[in-house]
Amino acid sequence: MTSAVSTFSASGEDAIIRTIELNIDPSNTQNIAPSDFLEIYEIERTVAAIVEGDFKRIALQFPDELLCHSVPIYRLLKNKVGEGHDIYVLADTSYGSCCVDEVAAQHVDADLIVHYGHACLSQPSRLPVVYVFGKKPIDVDDCINQLGQCLTTKLQQDTPSNSNNRPSILLRYDVGYSCYADVITHRLESKLQSLNTRVLHDPLPTRLDPKTAMQIPQTVEQTCAQSGDDSLKSVIIAYIGGESLNLTNLLITHSHCEVYAYDPSTRSARLQSHRTNKLLMRRFAMVQRARDADVFGILVGTLGVTSYLSLIAHVRKLLARAQKKSYTISVGKLNPAKLANFMEIECFILIACPENSVIDAKEFLRPIITPFELEVALQAEGTWSGRYVLDFEKLLASDSENDLGSATEDSGGDPDEPTFSLITGKYRQAKRYGTGDSTASTEGMSAALTLRNQDGALSKLADSAAALFLHSRSYQGLEAKIGEDSPSVLEQGRSGIARGYSDDHS
Numbered sequence: 001m002t003s004a005v006s007t008f009s010a011s012g013e014d015a016i017i018r019t020i021e022l023n024i025d026p027s028n029t030q031n032i033a034p035s036d037f038l039e040i041y042e043i044e045r046t047v048a049a050i051v052e053g054d055f056k057r058i059a060l061q062f063p064d065e066l067l068c069h070s071v072p073i074y075r076l077l078k079n080k081v082g083e084g085h086d087i088y089v090l091a092d093t094s095y096g097s098c099c100v101d102e103v104a105a106q107h108v109d110a111d112l113i114v115h116y117g118h119a120c121l122s123q124p125s126r127l128p129v130v131y132v133f134g135k136k137p138i139d140v141d142d143c144i145n146q147l148g149q150c151l152t153t154k155l156q157q158d159t160p161s162n163s164n165n166r167p168s169i170l171l172r173y174d175v176g177y178s179c180y181a182d183v184i185t186h187r188l189e190s191k192l193q194s195l196n197t198r199v200l201h202d203p204l205p206t207r208l209d210p211k212t213a214m215q216i217p218q219t220v221e222q223t224c225a226q227s228g229d230d231s232l233k234s235v236i237i238a239y240i241g242g243e244s245l246n247l248t249n250l251l252i253t254h255s256h257c258e259v260y261a262y263d264p265s266t267r268s269a270r271l272q273s274h275r276t277n278k279l280l281m282r283r284f285a286m287v288q289r290a291r292d293a294d295v296f297g298i299l300v301g302t303l304g305v306t307s308y309l310s311l312i313a314h315v316r317k318l319l320a321r322a323q324k325k326s327y328t329i330s331v332g333k334l335n336p337a338k339l340a341n342f343m344e345i346e347c348f349i350l351i352a353c354p355e356n357s358v359i360d361a362k363e364f365l366r367p368i369i370t371p372f373e374l375e376v377a378l379q380a381e382g383t384w385s386g387r388y389v390l391d392f393e394k395l396l397a398s399d400s401e402n403d404l405g406s407a408t409e410d411s412g413g414d415p416d417e418p419t420f421s422l423i424t425g426k427y428r429q430a431k432r433y434g435t436g437d438s439t440a441s442t443e444g445m446s447a448a449l450t451l452r453n454q455d456g457a458l459s460k461l462a463d464s465a466a467a468l469f470l471h472s473r474s475y476q477g478l479e480a481k482i483g484e485d486s487p488s489v490l491e492q493g494r495s496g497i498a499r500g501y502s503d504d505h506s
Contacts, residue, residue, distance in 0.1 A: 301352030
């Protein structure tokens with residue numbers, strides 16, 4: 001019997017001994033000598049922040065690629081802070097690793113988070129955060145030569161009649177290269193000195209507190225205002241880092257600027273802003289798909305960024321004002337299998353940090369858009385100027401300044417008028433949810449009635465998109481024939497495991 005069972009089943013040993021290939025950025029996992037940990041991970045600065053703030057419970061948050069360094073860092077910190085300070089390692093994040101995981105830190109009642117590796121620098125909402133970016137390898141001389149050559153060629157081609165009006169250079173970079181930012185800024189400005197061009201640079205914060213003013217890197221508009229540049233078109237962005245979401249979001253949100261990027265891994269610099277139009281066209285296609293949607297799912301993609309609750313309330317208000325149905329969903333890290341369970345939802349809105357807000361939804365069944373794209377989709381067609389906003393505070397500020405949802409109500413047109421879909425190429429009749437007037441509620445009674453069982457009993461579920469979707473399905477699950485089937489007699493079931501139950505016979 002044993003040999004027969006082994007023929008048709010495996011022992012499961014291969015699942016334990018198999019090798020898994022990991023695609024990890026080698027710049028984050030370079031071999032580090034024990035003596036270099038103090039400098040690369042800024043142990044002394046971290047210890048000073050812990051001791052000066054008298055923090056008792058400290059949570060160390062690592063991304064997956066830096067977990068191999070967590071034990072040496074923990075031991076160094078533990079030896080230096082002394083007694084009275086408990087340190088914990090957060091090995092898995094609830095959402096993106098770039099965001100501070102305040103939920104996991106509160107599980108151990110932490111009063112300080114030390115975040116290692118890449119960070120989106122979103123304002124925390126509950127706990128103070130100390131950032132340790134690390135030091136990615138870069139050839140500074142090659143970076144200056146490559147960027148200097150590209151910028152010199154660009155500035156010489158666009159020589160204005162007045163040399164005093166030359167464009168300024170704004171330096172942006174991946175956080176792993178922040179330790180080289182001051183050196184690169186001064187050397188790049190010296191290289192371009194003959195062209196009478198300034199190099200602007202705003203240092204990244206190494207600590208953020210929940211109640212302080214926003215200290216994240218300034219936008220191009222803020223930097224130009226402080227430097228005295230009146231025209232945003234007179235700014236060229238120089239970016240240091242490889243292909244990443246940070247670079248993609250920089251291109252989308254600053255589409256009016258030319259962006260030159262230097263990749264330290266390939267040691268090459270090139271113009272990146274030529275991709276901006278393609279990126280915006282993809283997002284515009286998502287906006288068009290959102291125009292055709294009547295049922296939206298609000299995905300909670302962060303619990304640590306400040307004002308995320310206010311933004312969720314703002315999105316709900318916009319959808320209710322446009323008579324759209326919304327469901328709020330928290331599923332942790334996104335994947336197509338999770339979201340495919342919500343078949344009745346036609347479009348998802350992701351509430352996440354700016355770096356994780358733009359999702360390429362090719363693998364997902366439904367489109368995933370940002371709150372700003374929702375605002376564009378709910379406005380009249382042809383109103384998008386190309387401006388793109390990902391910051392929470394800017395979205396909420398624009399809502400307080402002007403009522404973005406009033407366009408739907410004050411348009412004066414017939415709300416039941418069919419609209420033309422650019423996706424299907426046909427006219428469509430939009431569904432209306434949450435109508436408050438008596439006429440609409442009377443007309444919507446048929447939509448609020450859902451067949452409950454074969455006896456004809458009806459259940460009234462007003463504005464339930466899920467119930468309507470269930471009613472439209474040919475298979476609605478197993479029928480509960482209450483009172484029709486007599487109870488069965490209890491019998492002894494099988495015992496053992498699936499490979500061989502105790503009552504199996506050879």
